[in-house]
Amino acid sequence: MNLFLVNPKSDFTMDNSFRIDQENLQHLFTTLQKRGYETVGPTLADEAIVYDTIASVEDLPVGWTDEVGPGKYRVANGGGLSSFGYTLSPQSWKRFLYPPTRKLFSAKKNGKSFELTQENDGEKKHAFIGVRPCELSAILIQDRVFSSGEYHDDNYLALRRNAFIVAVNCSQAGDNCFCVSMKTGPAAKDGYDIALTEVVDGDNHYYVAASGTEKGREILTEIGAATASGNEIAEAENVVRRTTAEIGKSLDTRGLPKLLAENLEHARWDDVAKRCLTCGNCTMVCPTCFCSTVEDTTDLSGQTAGRSRRWDSCFTMDFAKVSGGNFRTSAKSRYRQWLTHKLSSWVEQFGISGCVGCGRCITWCPVGIDLTAEVKAIRGTKVKQEKGG
Amino acid sequence: MLETPVLDEIKSPNSMAPLPATIRRIIWETDDTYTLLIDAPRLDGKEFPFRPGQFNMVYAFGIGESAISISSDPSKSNLLAHTIHRVGTVTSALSKLKRGDMIGLRGPFGTAWPIEEAVGKDVCIAAGGIGLAPLRPVIYTLIRRRSEFGRIIILYGARSPLDLLYRVELEQWSKVPNTEVITTVDRGDSSWKGHIGVVTGLFSYVKLDTPSTIAMVCGPEVMMKYTFEELERRGVSQEHIFISMERNMKCGVGLCGHCQFGPKFICKDGPVFRLPQIRHLIEKKEI
Secondary structure (H helix, E strand, C coil): CCCCCCCCCCCCCCCEEEEHHHHHHHHHHHHHHHHHEEEEEEEECCCCCEEECCCCCCHCCEEEEEEEEEEEEEEEECCCCCCCCCCCCCCCHHHHHHCCEEEEEEEEEEECEEEEECCCCCCCCCCEEECCCCHHHHHHHHHHHHHHCCCCCCCHHHHHCEEEEECCCCCCCCCCCCHHHHHCCCCCCCCCCEEEEEEEECEEEEEEECCHHHHHHHHHHCCCCCCHHHHHHHHHHHHHHHHHHHCCCCCCCHHHHHHCCCCCCCHHHHHHHHHHHCCHHHHHHCCCCCCEEEEEEEECCEEEEEEEEEEECCCCCCCEEEEECCCCCCCHHHHHHHHHHHHHHHHHCCCCCCCCCCCCCHHCCCCCHHHHHHHHHHCCCCCCCCCCC | CCCCCCHHCCCCCCCCCCCCEEEEEEEECCCCEEEEEEEECCEEEEECCCCCCCCCEEEEEEEEEEEEECCCCCCCCCEEEEECCCCCCCHHHHCCCCCEEEEEEEEECCCCCCHHCCCEEEEEEEEEEEHHHHHHHHHHHHHHHHCCCEEEEEEEECCCCCCCCCHHHHHHHCCCCCCEEEEECCCCCCCCEECCHHHHHHHCCCCHHHEEEEEECCCCCCHHHEEEEEHCCCCCHHHHHEEECCCCCCCCCCCCCCEECCEEEEEHHHHHHHHHHHHHHHHHCCC
């Protein structure tokens, strides 16, 4: 079984694709809005490219790009026609399907009993415009996290069912990207309704569009998409090929789950613990991290109570605390929990790696810890020889 | 390749909503430990069936939830018992409730002790402190079906004589045919004539017929570690040793991530584990 996502780049083709221009793209916005979708996409705000509710193509960050490094994020306007000429937003789409805070229920005392009202925002319909292939993989991974066990996250699944996904293949590799290693990009393979590749060829600006679902196909037809020419398809394929070649960072995934499971006492964990601030940024920006905690509240009369859920992080001091003690007090144990979960135990839990190679944890680490470097160090001086994997 | 799950086909049992339940009685077992007897709520219009070893998320209205093992007889599913150590906010709030007061329950969750696997075998139960509570449903079951099992050996340790749980029942269980109950305390008092010391010390008073013994162990992690090492030294196979683990839990159903122990979620893959499932992790610090 291949534990990592498969995304064939060698035989990547866009046969039977459509061509749309910026005007068609605007039609896409209005068509989706007419169908009841809240259109969410990239836009410039607070000196970052963020995913937010946007009304039209006017809101897209035309001409803007982002530059990242370990602990570094900057936006710059390089001019040009690109609407999707950046790599990634700091925050992923997770916040729309799995909101950072959410009311679970309110309860009202009723004599000697209580009545519970469960909150549900599953009616919302999001259209995500500009989902990167690695982010799409992250969504597919969270689908598993929230639906593979006996109990499911109904709210996530309701929002997910209603979501319409317009993926946009990457035309620029960020310095922290390693999607090629994780087999999640830079082109979307599965899970989208529509996938776009943006081509800017001098003054010629267009998108090659592929439909992944019947609904996607229907909408492409509705917005007046034309059949893409062989030349246009070739240009789009070149964009993906060029991006693939640009990706400089890598993570050697061979036998990785086993490697980490066998090296829980490796000296590198002490080393990284000296640098790690246990701030939890990596978990907040990670598109697959799913840990949460709950908070119970009550009004002054004690008659009405509530419970809300919010994202939690395995880096917080009380994450593994029980009344009799705390199972992870050291920074070492908390960093190790995060990394081994992401790259090792996740595979046993969900049949797939928890990392999609987006590199956000590197970008947003205040001290620039790079998980690919940590893995490399462990692999370089591993305790045991791995046997296959 | 990762496929999109067929999201429309997923039907989810509603696991996040506490069901109201009424307290019938509170029994103080020791100075800081009490048992709530609860009229079991109906679950989807049915009785509240549970298996020995499973737990509920017990909700103190407006305060919060704690994961607590069920300590009652599974054959009496209309009356649930939770034996609770008063240590935190939730367990303190629950301790102040009275007959007729209301709590909330979500559950039953988690894996169970291997009762059916123990049929025809000797059963060695080793408990430390409040660890006897999740094993009490096993003891009730073994006694009710006494003829189906070999010897029953109950080894139980507590901090002091007054910290021993279920003292009347321990006495009753010791009178069941072919059943041994041996207790020990860390510190005795003037009235204590029994054993002093850790639970593992009690193994020198019993002779285990090891090929046919199933061991079920629950207590503080260090106690469980010494106990399974002692059991192995005496020839009990790892495969026949079961332990029940504790971790922080918020959801109880494998979604919040808090209770992870390596690749295991204590709430859904446990709390009861066959030792080889987690032995390699127990021996490491801060997993």
